Amino acid sequence: MHWFALAAAQGHAEAQNNLGAIYAHGLATAPDAGKAVEWFGRAAEQGLAKAQNNLGAMYFTGTGVPQDDALAVQWWRKAADQGNAAAQDRMGGAYLSGRGVPQDDSQAAQWLRKAADQGHAPAQDTLGTLYQQGRGVPKDESQAVQWFRRAADQGLETAQYNLAQQYDFGRGV
Template sequence: MALFDLFRRRAAPPPPDPMELALAAFQRGDYAEALNLWEPLARAGDARAQSNIGACFAEGMGVERNPALALTWLTLAAEAGYPAGQRNLAALYLQGGGDAVEADPAHAAALYRQAAEQGDAQAQDMLSWMLLEGEVIPSDPEEAHRWALAAAEAGIASSMTRMGMLYHHALGVERDVAEAARWWRRGAGHGDADGQAMLGAAYVLGAGVEADPVTALAWLLRAQAGGSGLAQPFLGPARARLDDAGRAEAARRAALPLEEEGA
């Protein structure tokens, strides 16, 4: 028993993981501490730390915004093949960074594709959007659908809403208003304001779901509060179909926590 106690006293716990400590600091808003922990990792070649530092300089989190330093760190992470680094560098090139970083949307699209092909869901979402818009790279609705589906299944709400748009407008898929409403419901339930607006519109029009003005107005009010401009054209028609009690019920539902809406 004494030998066991001696062994137990000598068994030291493993040292804390600096990356985990940094992420915990970042999540509680202590960006300066996160940067202090990431810096030695980044200088030692850790692509994840390089990407995180670059993102902080790009967004001005814990440090003054510095596109030039963001470019340096994100390029290192991207060239190491780290998907989030490629995606963060793509975002920097998409918007540009003053004199330090000239906007290069075509290069951004290429970086998003590199990250998307490695399974980065946020990059898949952005690549899907770019393929649908067709302003930077040629429009390809079928490929846009493929990437949107991958991102949506990974939990990206904006891609869920985009899937609804693709089915509603028959872009890359056959038109299916019920499938569109199903995807809008998923996007709405995950908090996407545009998805909430389109689900509300579906309930106004009875497109893919049974018309229900109270449910319609509840989703449209929630979408409007979330900043979606897509809700505005449908608010008047939804209100016009309801009496004061119906409008009050819709407002009550719109104020509930999202999980209580029954999405």
């Protein structure tokens, strides 16, 4: 932690993000959500996508800051526009739920597809569900199976269950 703190104090964005994670998760120190937000924020302001994603999560849950869906989405969008798959997944979730943005299944599917194409298993699973239900994309059980399988092959248990359900009911297989 000592060396991260020294580098972070000198403006090193990766070190700032790492220090934020240390405080967020209480690694080698007591958890301190306020300090986590501070360090994630410093790195996010420098344009570090993973810090922007982390800061968005803090605003979304109201951890260390007042809960604010709009600010969460603002930070996630910055990270997502840089290609951060986790932030793209969260943008998809925001559009599905209508938290911080107007509810829009089509926009959700577009963001989830970007993350899924990068191999992000949670986005692959959710995209499979959208194809299964025909939400934001044409209903296509075989596409659902393909996305569930990709996520299941990475060990995501919800995708494994969803894939098993597809086989059990003979949908898309």
